[in-house]
Amino acid sequence: MTTAGAQPFVEQYGALKGALPGVGLPWLAELREAGLARFASLGLPTPRDESWKYTNLRPLEKVAFGTPNGEAVSIDRLPSLLPAGASENRLVFVNGHYRADLSTLKSLREGVEIGSLAASLERSPETVAEYLGQIAPAGGAAGEQPGEQPLLALNTALSGDGLMLRLGRGAKVKTPIEVIFIGAATEQALAYHPRNLIVLEPESQAVVIEHHVSLGGGATFANSATEIELGDGALLHHYKMQAEGPETFHVSTVHARVGRDAHYDSFGMSLGSRLSRNEVSVRLNGQGANCHLNGAYMVRGKQHCDTTTLVEHLVPRTSCREVFKGVLDDEARAVFQGRIVVHPDAQQSDGHQLSKAMLLSERAEIDIKPELEIYADDVKCSHGATAGDLDHDALFYLRSRGLPERPARRLLIEAFLTESIEAIAAEDLCPAFLASIADWLKTD
Template identity: 50%
Template sequence: MAQEILSTDPYLARFNAAKAGLPGAGQSWLSELREQAAARFRDLGFPTQRHESWKYTPLKAMKGVSFAPAGGTGQSASLDRVPSLLAPLLPESQSPLRATLVGGAFRPDLSSLDGLPAGAEVEALGALLERDPGVLESWLGRIAAEGGDRGDQPLLALNTALFDDGLVIRLGRNVVLDRPLELTLLGPLGDEATQLHPRILIVLEEGAQATLLEHHFGYGDAPVFHNGVSEIALGANARLTHVKLQSAPASTFHFATTHVTQDRDSVYDSFTLNHGAALSRLETRVKLLGEGADCHLNGAYLLRDRQHGDITTAIDHRVPHCTSKEVVKGALDDRARGVFQGLIRVAPDAQKSDGRMLNKTLLLSDKAEIDTKPELEIFADDVQCAHGATAGEIDHHALFYLRSRGLPEARARSLMVEAFLTETVEELRAEALRPLLLERIRDWLGTRRDDTPGKGEQAV
């Protein structure tokens, strides 16, 4: 086993002490799943730079910090409202569907789920595990197990061992959510270093459709180790638009792993905006298991000061006639460091696959760094696949042109960066959500450095 920089002992001790009281502890299938995950985490340890997929993202900044379990930290804090990103985008007569987690725990008092159509269920994971855990046996821990095999995943194992709450979203056959669902994950409100391991399960059966806006943010300066896992299963002809905004405070270490399986003719349209946390890694693994499946993994990263942001993806074409497209752009300022790792794998039987990947980065400072590694692994001969990556500074000729027309240098630079990133936002098919993403980008370009919600948010 590779040398560890972080000790697994506190986390394994917590598992041994808490496992009898974790939700669903009386279910043999879940207890076995947790025990296997804890054993795997013990064997693997925390990832180090000796692991190929973690080569560019060291965890040394977390060393020496003792993260306590969330316990009642977030749940007991006084909070009577949470800002909404979707509310300003909807007609006045319509309110968004909302689900809120504070400190990893579902808060029904801060959620609004009235008006769900028949066949749609949105429920706290912990509550469902206590009430009817059998309905989750076919999904929980199974999608992630089938979500990719690119290296080891110790943080996934840690989450599986320790998760105690989260959210379950289930849409039955041909059920369509007529409004977007806003999922807000607010960090703990206490003043001690805290670890969170939320779990999200999304199952869309055949023909179901939904739009999900997932927003991570927080208040305060206490260190937070956020280790979240999402499992998403899309049935035949199902369609999910998934927009994720990671704007956690600068004291946060944010790790999130998303596993997706797609059946025949399903569509997963994803956009991630990563501009928060001191250290972040957003990892997405998709398996295209049914012919005609279509996957879009697009996004942007905006980092400054000494932020470190890692976007790692793997798209696995397992069957013929599937398509995937990935466009990820970033802007790095000061001493920030960005990482992009993307893999498209085409199996031997996946003829007629079409997979494309592009990563572009603007370096706004001579001390900013980008590590980019796009990869293709093709084992079929009748495919169309392409990948590429570029990095560079702002075009000084274009900058001079704008300044010669009377624009101050800072304004001219902001316009050029905004135009560069707007091309990525336009990859999102859900046009109604594009203004929200563009506003967040403009906030960042306006040197907004606080951890409060952006201008477009509305408390409801």
């Protein structure tokens, strides 16, 4: 049975399927059909679903989303996060469609594949088939962690274009790969479903930067999914800036598998959208696998920002650090759900998780749900959460030195957020993140 909220998307599939990337590939059609069936039976998540208890998609259901018609939207200035010349590979997607005219790709070399997923599905579908839908099980795989993800299933059914990155053994891409996702809508609300696939074979390294922005001020629903496979000793820095417009909905589902001694380093900054959810699931399945899941968010008005993470320690000697910091003003709400699962064999796992929220208004709210499930006995795991106003002593100290209250508050908020940026390895990226904090504070 299809729930009312899911029906419009199910109908879109019928109309769209002939135009989706990889049309004519039987395995992909099967994957999409399975995803659709899954989504149709689950429906859109509701607060009755355990992992959506604090994030209600009712506002999303009320919007009648159309499908992008592929019409070329003119882009005057590319919203790049990097200074000119800092990146050799930039991919631009508008409403889920790849825009070759706006993208720059360095000529490919042996063992390096950077491009759009649709192009890879045409050129070498068998390599895509090896991973697509395999890292993030969407159709069957009953009982497999993390369980039901209806929006991932929807993405699998309707997935449009996105980044395809595959690095062969030992390949290193020095400059960041920037992927810009532009949602462009005016009167007609639009939904699109970007799909990214990142495969780093052993000992390879890359930096991927996602930038999500809006154009035109209309309502959009970006339902993104990313699958990441890191072979032994691979290193991926994965940065994301989500700065979509105030009428948008942004849901992102990331699944990463991290091999032996590989490192997945992720940092996301969220300041856009009326409702956003970043859901990251990491499987540490090789000894010495390690991940950093970090993020910062700034929300005000009636914005809602959800961060949901799942880290699974599957084998011995894996580690993970999570630090998420947020500032909430007005009636904004945030959610942090962090789950760490240490499987029975995963001795000497090391997992730490921290959520720090600064509530600037009495009506702002954060719901925090840390969950540690530990089935091994020799582990180090912890979680911590703080939520509170600015440090009054610090504020008084600054004022006693002559700083008026507003600049003093700004300085403290800025410092709180800036700390989370200090660990970013891509130095060219820091100015853009710092500027986003300063801009956000300025519009206070």
